[in-house]
Amino acid sequence: MMDDTRLPSEMPYQELETQWLGMLRRFTWNIDGMEREDVLQELRIVLMLAQKKYDPTLGYAFSTYLWRACLNRVGKLLHQTREVKRRVPVRLIFPLCDGEHGGEDRRGYCSTCLGLPKYNDDVEIMELLSNVSQESLMIAGLILRGESTRQSWELRGMNPEQIKEGVAGLKALLKGGRDGKEN
Structure with a gap:
């Protein structure tokens, strides 16, 4: 079991990815012109950036920050492919x-x-x-x-x-x- 008191910035990325992979998979929607694995890779990048940019002094949980970041990224991907095939x-x-x-x-x-x-x-x-x-x-x-x-x-x-x-x-x-x- 993981220690909940550790900040995401203090954890190795592989451990963080293992912990949050379930949430990332929830956001691997079917996006026209992209494979599911490509969407998952985009979300892994979001996780890596969220790990670097998360500031616990702002008063919200890392899960909330990551959820919002994933939602924004998938929304941008959907918007970009709207006029495509x-x-x-x-x-x-x-x-x-x-x-x-x-x-x-x-x-x-x-x-x-x-x-x-x-x-x-x-x-x-x-x-x-x-x-x-x-x-x-x-x-x-x-x-x-x-x-x-x-x-x-x-x-x-x-x-x-x-x-x-x-x-x-x-x-x-x-x-x-x-x-x-x-x-």
Whole structure:
């Protein structure tokens, strides 16, 4: 058991971190664009600075000082990432296959079967891809996945006509026009 009469400035940092790690973990919130370990590292820096700057003569406990410092730091991190990328669930971007996951109009493309990774992307991608044809949607998904050649698209089951229609649809979308096909 630790001696409660010792000041944080008198304790070695490792001992202080062991004591306050529970509080630090409470503040490791999900912040877009940051891993939880990165947030925890930021809070370790806050703990180190709190250890140096804490003044017991001001009349408040170290726990209160640390709590406020952690809250301020996490608030700043949240504010900084407000205008950055947002998490868009992959299932909202990509269609399902016609096998076990979806209907007949899906043409065999399945984000579940392909094991697509999670993307951190702007919310606007959903608006962009909401009115495109299935071919364009398939190609956009494969491009986001890192497969940007016709050969890789053919390996995923697309025929040359689908590739041609999909590329034309994406070009029209990027130029600001409509795809021409309604789903």
